[in-house]
Amino acid sequence: MNNVQVIKTFNHTTKLKRVCGYARVSTADEHQESSYNLQVDELESYIRNTPGYEFIGIFKDKKSGRDTRHRQEFNAMIELALMGEIDVIITKSITRFARNILDSISIIRKLRINNIEVFFQKENISTLDPSIEMILTILSMHAEEEITNMSENALWSIRRKIRKGGNLTTYLYGYDIKGEKWTIKNDEAKIVRMLFEMYVGGKTYKSMIDKLYMMGIKTPTGNVKWHKGTIDSMLQNEKYAGHMALGKSYIKNGTQFRLKRLAYQDDMILNHHIPIISPSMFESALEIRNSRSRNNLPEYVPLEKRITPYYKFVYSIENESYLRYVLEKPKGRYEIPTLYCYNKQNRNRVMLTVKNLFILLNDSLENLSKQIQSIYPIITQLISDKLSLCESKIFDDSSERINLLTTKVSLIDGKSGLPRFIRNIKSFTNSEDVNYFKNFVKSVEIIDSQNIKIKLSLISDDSLDVPLFSRNITLRIGNTNKDITYYLSV
Numbered sequence: 001m002n003n004v005q006v007i008k009t010f011n012h013t014t015k016l017k018r019v020c021g022y023a024r025v026s027t028a029d030e031h032q033e034s035s036y037n038l039q040v041d042e043l044e045s046y047i048r049n050t051p052g053y054e055f056i057g058i059f060k061d062k063k064s065g066r067d068t069r070h071r072q073e074f075n076a077m078i079e080l081a082l083m084g085e086i087d088v089i090i091t092k093s094i095t096r097f098a099r100n101i102l103d104s105i106s107i108i109r110k111l112r113i114n115n116i117e118v119f120f121q122k123e124n125i126s127t128l129d130p131s132i133e134m135i136l137t138i139l140s141m142h143a144e145e146e147i148t149n150m151s152e153n154a155l156w157s158i159r160r161k162i163r164k165g166g167n168l169t170t171y172l173y174g175y176d177i178k179g180e181k182w183t184i185k186n187d188e189a190k191i192v193r194m195l196f197e198m199y200v201g202g203k204t205y206k207s208m209i210d211k212l213y214m215m216g217i218k219t220p221t222g223n224v225k226w227h228k229g230t231i232d233s234m235l236q237n238e239k240y241a242g243h244m245a246l247g248k249s250y251i252k253n254g255t256q257f258r259l260k261r262l263a264y265q266d267d268m269i270l271n272h273h274i275p276i277i278s279p280s281m282f283e284s285a286l287e288i289r290n291s292r293s294r295n296n297l298p299e300y301v302p303l304e305k306r307i308t309p310y311y312k313f314v315y316s317i318e319n320e321s322y323l324r325y326v327l328e329k330p331k332g333r334y335e336i337p338t339l340y341c342y343n344k345q346n347r348n349r350v351m352l353t354v355k356n357l358f359i360l361l362n363d364s365l366e367n368l369s370k371q372i373q374s375i376y377p378i379i380t381q382l383i384s385d386k387l388s389l390c391e392s393k394i395f396d397d398s399s400e401r402i403n404l405l406t407t408k409v410s411l412i413d414g415k416s417g418l419p420r421f422i423r424n425i426k427s428f429t430n431s432e433d434v435n436y437f438k439n440f441v442k443s444v445e446i447i448d449s450q451n452i453k454i455k456l457s458l459i460s461d462d463s464l465d466v467p468l469f470s471r472n473i474t475l476r477i478g479n480t481n482k483d484i485t486y487y488l489s490v
Contacts, residue, residue, distance in 0.1 A: 093122035241282035242275030
């Protein structure tokens with residue numbers, strides 16, 4: 001009998017690369033929606049059909065701008081990659097990834113150090129290529145120059161068309177617009193004239209809204225109740241005086257801004273179409289509005305200089321709206337800093353004085369600082385439990401994988417920042433500075449007239465949202481004392 005040698009076979013399993021896609025559109029133009037959806041579909045199809053790739057998901061951003069600070073999903077994707085959750089990132093082109101050269105190179109360097117690849121489909125380039133930095137710099141500079149030229153050419157073309165009597169407006173309340181022809185719709189034009197006459201005659205927005213409601217006049221979108229913003233935009237629209245302004249708005253960091261009239265009056269095409277109101281009526285309305293405006297600067301004012309520190313800090317659940325800051329002056333004798341909002345029907349006023357807000361914040365954080373030693377292990381356990389739950393679900397539910405991964409990022413960041421947060425809470429001192437409170441508190445939610453939730457800033461999103469303790473407190477509201485219950489949550 002021959003000796004037969006049996007050779008054992010070994011199954012060499014190749015580890016799949018965890019791959020995600022990144023898609024974005026760079027402007028606020030809704031016409032980019034089809035391009036955006038196409039990017040997402042193509043990326044998913046490419047990854048799923050490539051051998052050796054495990055599809056993680058598609059990270060998506062809209063209205064992103066020229067740097068990465070305002071791209072929430074982009075930042076989460078990079079952080080996940082650096083945490084070792086992603087091996088490869090695939091995007092359509094260099095301009096879809098980062099349009100700022102310094103940002104792009106800096107991020108790619110970080111990823112390369114951690115052996116994470118970014119692949120640009122259009123350029124057919126991988127960031128693991130040794131010559132990537134030189135190639136990326138050249139291509140990015142070329143792409144930025146091309147985009148700038150395209151933008152300038154498009155703007156020149158638009159101005160040239162309108163100066164020759166062309167038209168880009170397709171709909172305006174009061175007009176029937178077909179191509180270059182503007183025809184006045186008499187029934188709607190009567191309402192436009194009435195609004196201008198009432199405003200120039202000294203009527204308030206509230207009285208104008210009430211009259212429209214009593215007359216049964218619906219808004220341009222068919223709603224029963226008019227909104228102040230709708231009337232305000234109509235009163236500023238030069239088209240009702242027969243003019244056409246160029247360059248009234250522009251896009252900065254993915255957000256559309258409207259310039260003050262002084263900034264674009266040199267680019268006004270006079271007598272462009274049939275007016276509904278006289279130019280003198282329009283000028284009168286504009287002068288009245290400018291005299292009432294708190295900000296008469298003609299140039300673009302950055303958001304941080306146009307808002308108060310209370311911007312998007314206190315939220316009404318009943319009204320589904322953030323409270324705005326205002327200085328109330330009862331009978332003109334003294335000032336009361338107040339936060340308020342209305343619902344979508346311009347009713348149900350929810351308000352909270354700044355004084356009472358500070359009382360709530362000081363009381364909650366002072367009590368937290370006293371209990372922090374006993375609460376510390378509770379917070380630690382809550383984060384650990386949520387992380388474990390997140391981990392178990394990540395591979396069970398592929399449709400929610402991106403959301404679960406971004407939640408994981410928030411929880412890990414919160415866990416790593418917990419010791420520092422505890423130290424800061426221990427040293428908390430009473431204050432009347434809202435910016436100081438923002439070091440500890442993410443937001444304040446008014447649930448109803450008797451219940452308020454205060455959310456700590458330890459976790460960046462609402463992935464935890466667990467109450468730590470509640471307290472009853474008496475606040476002075478108007479001429480009476482009222483008992484309020486607040487809940488401090490993490």
